[in-house]
Amino acid sequence: MTNMDCKTCKALLWAYCVDDLEKDLLAQVDEHTACCSSCREELDTTTATTRFLHTHMPLLQSDHSFVQETLDKITLTEPASTLKPIIGIILILIIILLIGLLIISPIFISLLWLSANILFTLVQQGALVIKTAPLLQIISGTILTALLFIVLVSIRRLAMRCIA
């Protein structure tokens, strides 16, 4: 009988079967199983079990279409060429300059004046209506809001056209 006890030997049997033991341990298991019938029996079961696992573990094999699909996905998500930081900074400066020019231009000032006048008139009229009755307050408030929205949208469109 060897120095190895049955408990230790049984714990090493799987590793023994899949050739995952160091030489000295391998020799000790060999030695022990040669003279221990219980461990030898366990070794047979373990050998059959590991063989079963390795034989019946499904093995996937991909074909050409897998590679093609993968490469297609890569092409689709390939990052677009990024701008160099210096170009980005120059672009931002140009945009700021353009906005500044637009703000000081006569078109912008006249538009601002027009929209402020319209808003002022509307708010004044709305304040008169609000004083009359609670139901009217809600209705007039809604109409006024809608009107304000329309006016603002119109101003935005007008401004966009001017910029274009």
Add this chain to the structure above:
Amino acid sequence: MTEDLSLVIEQAMTGDKAAFSKLVWRYKDHILNIAFGIVGNAQDAEDIAQEAFLKAFLSIKRLSSAKAFYRWLVKITVNLSIDKKTANSLRWVKPLETALPLAISTQSPEKIAEQREQQKLVIAALDRLTLEQRTVLVLREFQDLSYEEIALILRIPLGTVKSRINAARSRLYNILAPERL
């Protein structure tokens, strides 16, 4: 690693798509089977493998050296597989008949059916392991990665890798040995 392979990886690291496609050809089955071993579903494994290659391509420029490529690719795959498996278990996704790879058509229907039953038995046994045990077992048992490599990939101590593998083997033995007999 051969010099040719290192060269291909280095070319891929410069963004060369042709070189990267060679790497896809080389590692596709390894990656597919790692994913399959962890998630246990052929369709999911294919999706994971494709995503892993995609992620690898998009960030290959950040790779420190060509030698680390395979380990890095496996790491991406393992992370994606673990995420998928966790998401599936949260959604209670049950394995389907079609989840296994298709059998070779030259075999008799009885043989194919028997083979399928045995494959299901193996997958069911793997499903009864914890995700940590299953991951290390797949990498060691079916992909032949060394304990050290597994420890590096999963960023866990070597002792933990060994104990997880032993626990997984012991549990598999307890599941498979009585079922098979």
